[in-house]
Amino acid sequence: MPEINTGDTAWLLASSALVLLMTPGLAFFYGGLVRKKNVLSTVMHSFIAMGVVGVVWVLWGYSLAFSDGGNNFIGDLRYIGLQDVSAVAPGNADAGYFPQNMPHMTYMIFQAMFAIITPAIITGAIAERFKWSTYIVFLVLWLTIVYTPMAHWVWGGGWMFDKGVKDYAGGSVVHMNSGLAALAAALFVGRRLRHKADPMEPHNIPFVVLGAGLLWFGWFGFNSGSALAAGGGATLAFVTTNTAAAMATVTWVALSMWFTKKASAVGAASGAVAGLVAITPAAGFVGVMPAILIGMGAGAFCYFAVQFRSKTNVDDALDVFSVHAIGGTWGALATGLFAGIGTAGAFTLTMDRGTQIGWQLVGIIVTWAWSFGVTTAILFVLDKTMGLRVKEDEEEKGLDIALHGEEAYR
Numbered sequence: 001m002p003e004i005n006t007g008d009t010a011w012l013l014a015s016s017a018l019v020l021l022m023t024p025g026l027a028f029f030y031g032g033l034v035r036k037k038n039v040l041s042t043v044m045h046s047f048i049a050m051g052v053v054g055v056v057w058v059l060w061g062y063s064l065a066f067s068d069g070g071n072n073f074i075g076d077l078r079y080i081g082l083q084d085v086s087a088v089a090p091g092n093a094d095a096g097y098f099p100q101n102m103p104h105m106t107y108m109i110f111q112a113m114f115a116i117i118t119p120a121i122i123t124g125a126i127a128e129r130f131k132w133s134t135y136i137v138f139l140v141l142w143l144t145i146v147y148t149p150m151a152h153w154v155w156g157g158g159w160m161f162d163k164g165v166k167d168y169a170g171g172s173v174v175h176m177n178s179g180l181a182a183l184a185a186a187l188f189v190g191r192r193l194r195h196k197a198d199p200m201e202p203h204n205i206p207f208v209v210l211g212a213g214l215l216w217f218g219w220f221g222f223n224s225g226s227a228l229a230a231g232g233g234a235t236l237a238f239v240t241t242n243t244a245a246a247m248a249t250v251t252w253v254a255l256s257m258w259f260t261k262k263a264s265a266v267g268a269a270s271g272a273v274a275g276l277v278a279i280t281p282a283a284g285f286v287g288v289m290p291a292i293l294i295g296m297g298a299g300a301f302c303y304f305a306v307q308f309r310s311k312t313n314v315d316d317a318l319d320v321f322s323v324h325a326i327g328g329t330w331g332a333l334a335t336g337l338f339a340g341i342g343t344a345g346a347f348t349l350t351m352d353r354g355t356q357i358g359w360q361l362v363g364i365i366v367t368w369a370w371s372f373g374v375t376t377a378i379l380f381v382l383d384k385t386m387g388l389r390v391k392e393d394e395e396e397k398g399l400d401i402a403l404h405g406e407e408a409y410r
Contacts, residue, residue: 002090005101008229012102012110015225019113022218023050023120029211029269030124033318036203037398038128039408045123045135052139053116058082061115061143062108065151068095072159074149082108097157099228110225111151118147118174124318125182126189129395132403134386138378142181146374150177150367164351165363166339168237169226171281171331172367179325180371182316188379189388191315193395200317205265212269216245219276223283236346237283241276244295248275251299267303270323274302277327282335285349287342294334298327329364336360 027046031039053061060080067075068091079085087105091098099107119142123130153160154167167173192200202208223241227233252271256264278298279291286294305322316322336357340349349356382388389395394402401407 002093002100004088004090004103005229008099009102009106011230011234012106012225012228015221016106016110016113018218018221019110019225020050020116020218022113022215022222023047023117025211025214025218026117026120027211028207029215029273030127030318032204032207032209032211033124033202033266034127035200035398036409037400039203039207039400040404040406041132041399042123042127044132044404045127045130046117046120048136049116049120049139052136053119053143054112056140056143057112057115058108061148062111064144064148065115066091066097066108066111066156068092068098068157070152072157072162073152074158075152075156095157097155097161101229107228111155114170114174114222115143115147115151118170118178119143119181121174121178121320121324122182122185124320125186125316127317128399129192129389130189131387131390132399134382134388137386138382141378141382142375145378146181146371147173147177150370154363160363160366163359163362164356165359166285166335166356167281167332167363168284168335169223169280171277171328171335172363175277175280175324175328176332176364176367177371179321179323179328180368181375182320183314183325184372184375185379186314186316186321188376188383191313192317193392195313195315202266208266208269212272216272216276219245219280223280227284232346233284236287236343239288240283240286240291241279243288243291244279244298245272245275247292247295248272248278248299248302251296252303255300255303270302270306270319271299274298274323274327277302277324278331278334281328281331282338285335285339285343285347287338287344289342290334290338293338294331297330297334301330302327325368329368332360332364333357 027043031043034042063077063079064075067078069078070076085104090100091104150173152158154173224234224238249271253268256267275295275298302323305326306319
């Protein structure tokens, strides 16, 4: 049996805790952006994902995503209920993707944290109008049908893994996947009552900035933990993550000042998240100077995507598509453009750059089609069976009182 490295194991467990903290961070970020009558319902969207997905993942989600007895599309149920997922021995070395320096269960719980936050990201698009009971069912279905195949394709020995599509920590699996699902949900669920007629400004901007800060902090576990070892790879991912986030923040604020003459705090927080999203697929594959370019591109592309969306009738309430889908797409493409540049030997590209870029584009196109199409199908079925939206009087009253019987402020 391979020798367990206690330092690497400790690093991945600590990274798992950091990634989990991102979900409450997301709750603050989203909660501050909505109106005060809906802040608790918005926070609960993220918090309940920690419960529902945490259970689904150990029962069957992890097995479908990472079991080594399935096929290039989906795993099987050999690890159902974490059967044969050892707390003392690594996963099957022959599979080629299980780290051999830590227990199998350590890797499982790290991946669980990614599964928890991904569907929670979607909820920013449907905030202030989605039925609670339907959301719970949506969580289970979306994680099972949309997320687990994507995780298998990219990280669990599936077809993207085999073809060499690069996604260090979730540009496609997490961010494009959730961003396209968010667009599908916003279009299918429809606009909030009196969208663009009533003011719908953020009710608590300090919450937004606090949430962005927690996300930035937790993202070090998200990206640097994906090295699966405490060493040079983790260090590179840590530094590129911080650099891209910093550059994207500066870029977004600079654009805000240029076009509006104001340095928006919400804009600064959004820019940071955009940079973090974009560096996610590239973090351990590029050096610091490419990270600056990735952050600059993220700040600009996501800023203009938000401005464009605001001129349409699409009510993606918290601009999930503009930040996560656009940022993730740019990051996935930039991974092909810059992989291996400036890494000082920490990563070397193993195929010619043109081929790598081509496979990155294939991954992008398939992710867009898969997430948008299958999410739309799930929402169609739920709309016909359970209904997606709350009643108009509940939306008027606010979801905190209507759905949870509580108020955030008195």
